[in-house]
Amino acid sequence: MAVQFLRKASVWIKKRKITLLAISCMGLFSTNLSYHLFPEQTFKLLHECWSGGQPAELSQKLYGVFQDVLQDTDVKSTNSYRAFAASGFLPVSAGIPWLPAGSLVGIPPNFDSTAEDKKGIVDHVVVINGKEVDWDSNEGIALKEALTFSLEAQKFAIAREIAYLRNGSPLASAIVAPACLAGTFLCGRVIKLHLGLSSGPMILRGLCNLITAAGGLMFYYLSYDAMTYHLDCKADRRAATVSKDYAKGGVEFYDKILSRNRILRGLMGKQGPKMYAPSGNLFPRYWFRMKYTPYTYRRDMIVNILRELQA
Template identity: 65%
Template sequence: MAVPFLWKAAVLVEKHRTGLLAVSCAGLFGANLSYHVFPEQTFKLWYQCWTKGQPAELSEKLRSLFHDVLEDVGVKSMNCYQPFAAFGFHPVSAGIPWLPAGSLVGIPANFTSTVEDRQEIVNRVVVINGREVDWESKQGLALKEALLFSPEAQKFAIAREIVYLQSNSPVVYAALPPACLAGTCLSGVAVKQLLGLYSGPRVLRGIYNITIAAVGLVGYFLAYDAVSHALDYRMDRKAATISKDYARGGVEFYNKILSRNRTLRTLLGKQGEKIYAPSGNLFPRYWFRLKHAPYTSRRDLIVNILRVPQA
């Protein structure tokens, strides 16, 4: 029963492939862009930091810092970018500035503390591997030092997210899956016609279709990683070239991330050795994928920018 149904479905797809491809591509694009179109109702709910059962509020100090970064980046419509308190250790962002909902930038709680003011970070409970971190232990002191950023490093990290939104990167990411789907389908049909497989055995066409789907999926993963790496480097370069202070902050930011990851590698034991490399970079989750550019190469990029006299 299942085989005849599959053949009928395949015939139906062949008959209406152009319409189905258009609908699928539009659906993929809309699904990937949905939380950027409505960031307040989706993205913020996911990344919002909570304290005592209530959404955490950003301090006036961080709001002022965020406003300064907007001015340094050269944002004209500042009302299109709104900050909020996010959990985690890195700034996050979503939204499209020129849409009515605007954009959101999540600033992590550890940004409340700085190298000069360390009190806030030690007042927080951090549990790793089921145990609370002792801030006075050797590893606790190393982790605390890695979580404290200077104002310049904080500005660089926030500027990266603003540049990400300003350059319409969410649209680029959303357009990638439908582009790969359309490319795979169209090239698959063209090759099938070229080889004359439409008049060949059904089994052969089925094997060919499965092969094309697998190749297209691998191609999407590789294209996604390549685009992600290119955007990572682009955001770092734009943020670091705002001024020398931002560039120095970028070097500090990535050095602290690498130091934090090395500390987490020790604290997490065997699990940490699977996630973090001895250098502090992340190990690929899958053997052929590396979603983001290595932290060491991103830091080295900024170091090279600092060496240029006119940087």
């Protein structure tokens, strides 16, 4: 009974290969793009900062900084970009600016902090390895310093999120998976035709499919990491070239991130070296993958941009 069912299913799938491939590709694309299509209903709920049981409101100061960045980056349709108070310590963003839902940029509360007033940091409880960070300890003081950004660094951080969205990065990132799936399918068919396996033994066809699928998966990982690297660098470059002040802010921004990560590496005990490299980069490699664009590379790239702007 089971064998007969599998045979019928196999015949049904063979007759509808292209249709199933198209549906699968569209499903992958839609899934990857879902929270960019509906950022208010998905992304914002996930990243929104709460205070006293209510969503926190973005301060007038940070709202003004956000508007200044929109003006500095020559954004014409400013209504397509909206800011909100985000949790965490770094800006986040989602959305597609030219769609009706627009895009959102989350600005963290520590951006309200200054060298004199760090309430945006110390008002938050940070727990590492089950222990609350003592902001008055040596590590706590160093962490506060690493989480305090100048106005130029804040503007750069917000500008790079806006640049990321303006570049169509969500679309470019979302298309990688369906493109690799379609490419793997087509390569599998070509290989089987070339080797004469289309009507060959089922075991050989299955082995060919398995090898092709493994190759396709590896190609997807490499392609996705390369796309992430390209989009991150493109957004950084676009934000840094706004002006010298933005470039200086970019250097400070990544210096502070690296400093923060080195501090966290020490505070997290055994887990620290698993997450952060000694330089402060996120742990760079998973076998053949590089899932994150190194912060050191991004900082050095902006240093070179700053030199060109100052020349």
